Amino acid sequence: MDNKRIIVAVDAMGGDNAPGAIVEGAVMAVNGSEDVEIKLVGKQEVVEAELAKYTYDKSRIEVINATEIIETAEKPTLAIRRKKDSSLVVAMKLLKEDKADAFVSAGSTGAVLVGGNAIVGRIKGIERPPLGPVLPSATGTFILIDCGANVDVRSDHLVQFAQMGSIYMKEIMGIENPRVAIVNNGAEEEKGNALVKETFPLLKECPDINFIGSIEAIRIPAGDADVVVCDGFVGNVVLKMYEGVGLTLFKEIKKTIMSSLHGKIAGAMIKKDLKKMMKQYDASEYGGSPMIGLNKLVVKSHGSSDAKEIMNSIYQCVQFTEADITGKIRAKLGTENKA
Amino acid sequence: MDNKRIIVAVDAMGGDNAPGAIVEGAVMAVNGSEDVEIKLVGKQEVVEAELAKYTYDKSRIEVINATEIIETAEKPTLAIRRKKDSSLVVAMKLLKEDKADAFVSAGSTGAVLVGGNAIVGRIKGIERPPLGPVLPSATGTFILIDCGANVDVRSDHLVQFAQMGSIYMKEIMGIENPRVAIVNNGAEEEKGNALVKETFPLLKECPDINFIGSIEAIRIPAGDADVVVCDGFVGNVVLKMYEGVGLTLFKEIKKTIMSSLHGKIAGAMIKKDLKKMMKQYDASEYGGSPMIGLNKLVVKSHGSSDAKEIMNSIYQCVQFTEADITGKIRAKLGTENKA
Numbered sequence: 001m002d003n004k005r006i007i008v009a010v011d012a013m014g015g016d017n018a019p020g021a022i023v024e025g026a027v028m029a030v031n032g033s034e035d036v037e038i039k040l041v042g043k044q045e046v047v048e049a050e051l052a053k054y055t056y057d058k059s060r061i062e063v064i065n066a067t068e069i070i071e072t073a074e075k076p077t078l079a080i081r082r083k084k085d086s087s088l089v090v091a092m093k094l095l096k097e098d099k100a101d102a103f104v105s106a107g108s109t110g111a112v113l114v115g116g117n118a119i120v121g122r123i124k125g126i127e128r129p130p131l132g133p134v135l136p137s138a139t140g141t142f143i144l145i146d147c148g149a150n151v152d153v154r155s156d157h158l159v160q161f162a163q164m165g166s167i168y169m170k171e172i173m174g175i176e177n178p179r180v181a182i183v184n185n186g187a188e189e190e191k192g193n194a195l196v197k198e199t200f201p202l203l204k205e206c207p208d209i210n211f212i213g214s215i216e217a218i219r220i221p222a223g224d225a226d227v228v229v230c231d232g233f234v235g236n237v238v239l240k241m242y243e244g245v246g247l248t249l250f251k252e253i254k255k256t257i258m259s260s261l262h263g264k265i266a267g268a269m270i271k272k273d274l275k276k277m278m279k280q281y282d283a284s285e286y287g288g289s290p291m292i293g294l295n296k297l298v299v300k301s302h303g304s305s306d307a308k309e310i311m312n313s314i315y316q317c318v319q320f321t322e323a324d325i326t327g328k329i330r331a332k333l334g335t336e337n338k339a
Numbered sequence: 340m341d342n343k344r345i346i347v348a349v350d351a352m353g354g355d356n357a358p359g360a361i362v363e364g365a366v367m368a369v370n371g372s373e374d375v376e377i378k379l380v381g382k383q384e385v386v387e388a389e390l391a392k393y394t395y396d397k398s399r400i401e402v403i404n405a406t407e408i409i410e411t412a413e414k415p416t417l418a419i420r421r422k423k424d425s426s427l428v429v430a431m432k433l434l435k436e437d438k439a440d441a442f443v444s445a446g447s448t449g450a451v452l453v454g455g456n457a458i459v460g461r462i463k464g465i466e467r468p469p470l471g472p473v474l475p476s477a478t479g480t481f482i483l484i485d486c487g488a489n490v491d492v493r494s495d496h497l498v499q500f501a502q503m504g505s506i507y508m509k510e511i512m513g514i515e516n517p518r519v520a521i522v523n524n525g526a527e528e529e530k531g532n533a534l535v536k537e538t539f540p541l542l543k544e545c546p547d548i549n550f551i552g553s554i555e556a557i558r559i560p561a562g563d564a565d566v567v568v569c570d571g572f573v574g575n576v577v578l579k580m581y582e583g584v585g586l587t588l589f590k591e592i593k594k595t596i597m598s599s600l601h602g603k604i605a606g607a608m609i610k611k612d613l614k615k616m617m618k619q620y621d622a623s624e625y626g627g628s629p630m631i632g633l634n635k636l637v638v639k640s641h642g643s644s645d646a647k648e649i650m651n652s653i654y655q656c657v658q659f660t661e662a663d664i665t666g667k668i669r670a671k672l673g674t675e676n677k678a
Contacts, residue, residue: 075529110529138587148524151532185487185575190414190449193490193572217579221587233532234576236524240556241580248477248560249588256616257609266605270596277595281588 005037005060006318009091009100012042012050013069014107016304019043022106023050025310030060032311035318039100041066041091066090072303076110080118088112092119095296102297102317104288106305113149116291116298123326125335128157129293130232131300132165134173134286135242137223143169144220144228147235147289155199158182158229159206164292164329165227166209171323172316173226177210181225183234184214195231203229208332217241246281287316293329297321344376344399345657348430348439351381351389352408353446355643358382361445362389364649369399371650375657378439380405380430405429411642415449419457427451431458434635441636441656443627445644452488455630455637462665464674467496468632469571470639471504473512474581475619476562482508483559483567486574486628494538497521497568498545503631503668504566505548510662511655512565516549520564522573523553534570542568547671556580589617626655632668636660 010026012019019042026038037060040047044065051061068086070079083089088107092115094100103120105112113131122129130146145165150157162180169178182203184192191214192200203211215225220238230238257267288301288309297320301313320326330336349365351358358381365377376399379386383404390400407425409418422428427446431454433439442459444451452470461468469485484504489496501519508517521542523531530553531539542550554564559577569577596606627640627648636659640652659665669675 073527110527138591151524183576185490185572188412188449193570196572217576218583218586220580221583231532233524233535234573237522237556237573237576238580241559241577242584244557244560245581245584246588247557249585252477252616252619253592253613256612260612262608263612266608269601269605273595273599273602274592277591281591 005035006102006321007037007039007100008314008317009039009041009094009103010310010314011087011091011103011105011107012040012047013066013087014105015301016106017306018106019046019050021305021307022310023047024054024307025305026061026314027051027054027056028307028311029314030056033315033318035322036060036314038062038314039064039091039094041087041094043067064090064094070108070111072108074108074111076108076114079108079111080114088115089119092116092298095120095298101321102299104299104301104310104313104317106288106301106303106310109148109300112298112300113291116294120294120296120298123293123295123330123334125333126160126164126293126329128153128160129291130161130164131289132161132168132292133239133289135239136281136286137221139223141173141286142220142223142226142228144230144235144238145292146230146232147239148232149291151231151233153195153231155195155202158195158199158231159202160293160333162203162206162209162211162227162229163333165229167325167328167332168290168292169226171325171328172319175226178226179212179224180209180227180229181212181215183217183220183228183230183238185216187214187216287312290316290320292325294326296326344374345441345660346376346378346439347653347656348378348380348433348442349649349653350426350430350442350444350446351379351386352405352426353444354640355445356645357445358385358389360644360646361649362386363393363646364644365400365653366390366393366395367646367650368653369395372654372657374661375399375653377401377653378403378430378433380426380433382406403429403433409447409450411447413447413450415447415453418447418450419453427454428458431455431637434459434637440660441638443638443640443649443652443656445627445640445642445649448487448639451637451639452630455633459633459635459637462632462634462669462673464672465499465503465632465668467492467499468630469500469503470628471500471507471631472578472628474578476560478562480512481559481562481565481567483569483574483577484631485569485571486578487571488630490570490572490575492534492570494534494541497534497538497570498541499632499672501542501545501548501550501566501568502672504568506664506667506671507629507631508565510664510667511658514565517565518551518563519548519566519568520551520554522556522559522567522569522577524555526553526555626651629655629659631664633665635665
């Protein structure tokens, strides 16, 4: 059995709650599934001190020493080049040297993106690996691809996002024939900026996706598409508005309810139901943002990840690797074996 | 007094609820304020039949006959060129010929934008008049400029948006020294797509605005800036995500509450408070989206506008014209009197 386990490298030092929550998440992942082995990369004594708090199968978590840490404020390209012994660089090298199958980090997004491209490497034929988080909608989930990796892209990049997103939603989320839509400023044919207008006919002609046309942002939370395609700048705005509007509204509702006695009583009555409903909108349930199109999976977990989200990101790696998404993308979009 | 009244032309035939809600809104505006006269433009007999339902000062609403209607599905440029006797074209000509001071339409956004540029005309020196709706935030309001008029823009256009938005928020919303921010995919210096990176230093150098830097979309609903600057494509995504997330969340909360008896009881207890809170987030309270930078104000009201929103859009026209925003923009940004 051992040799079939997926090996996930985990950046023990990245994220607001590192190393505590990261180490705890790794332990939870190992205790919750037989399918995974973990290489926890970070300052050995620090990581081991955290691990000492828990009971788990010691043969399935290995600590790999890395003495440096890349901070969020650092320039990603410089940090990757200079900090050769950082947890992020050391972990990514494990993927490159086939000592791990996938990587999870809650550290600097920029460093994850630069390292993914430079160290883990792109599948030949994939030009711009996007970040594609799976997000909740009123009717299920959708992948938002790209949510921030590539802020200036060409139309052919967007077509690859659509294709890779379709593979992901089919293989990981089990959606047959996922509906692909491009984010646009209206549903009419003449709408769109120059990039969208150029991309639209290419998506229409693309034979291996189920393109349903434009999606206005107002219909994204409603769940009108399974694969929501856009450049990384627009995707970041979609993602952050989703989070921001939700946060602001819930704060306002809470404030309103707590401002009166009858409100407090009513609030106590519905708290449990609302919490259950909210869980459906909790992005951490679905793990982090996968960086898709690399030779191996890299998952960027939220900077604020708690142990549960780290665990879910690790499980996401297991599922992705078991389903051989990379192999499927390579077969469909790779140029390695093509003339 | 009569000669000091602001004359607002209103498109009686545009919008989902035209002509009923439009005519009702015009009557409400006249009955609620002494400062306004209205020219209702549309099919004379239809508009007059609607007007016959109400009591109002007949000297302050004039019906101007226009036999055609521009539909939302029509190509804006063609429609403006061909339908010379449409309510929209006839009304805009009133502005051009100085027979009205401002214009409100809930009709086709595309036609309003094309007509605004082609018939009402731009202030000399303003290249791309943006749409700038005032939206609610957790701490007040902000102007989102551009929310959809110009999907492909240059950096110098964005600088004009920032300047015009600042004038609007100061003069109309009474905010001294409004905080200007550009929508970006992160707060760090190296963030941004090519357009944002090019615009950032120009905004930093611009002497007549209070530029505070980048704003991530997550901080927009929180109210971190008074003037939120972006291209019209991104602005449309911000606006529609705002509406879409709000709609979806409230639907889900309602569904959750109504799915149990204790929920229904609690819901009845807090309904009134929540409705009051929601009113703060009701965009129609602030009127429609002003198209700023034209020789006279054109306001695009929501397609779904009810009478109250039309009334508020008309009052927006009065305030804008009385504050002489056009004159102030011309003085600051116009090139008419410059070498």
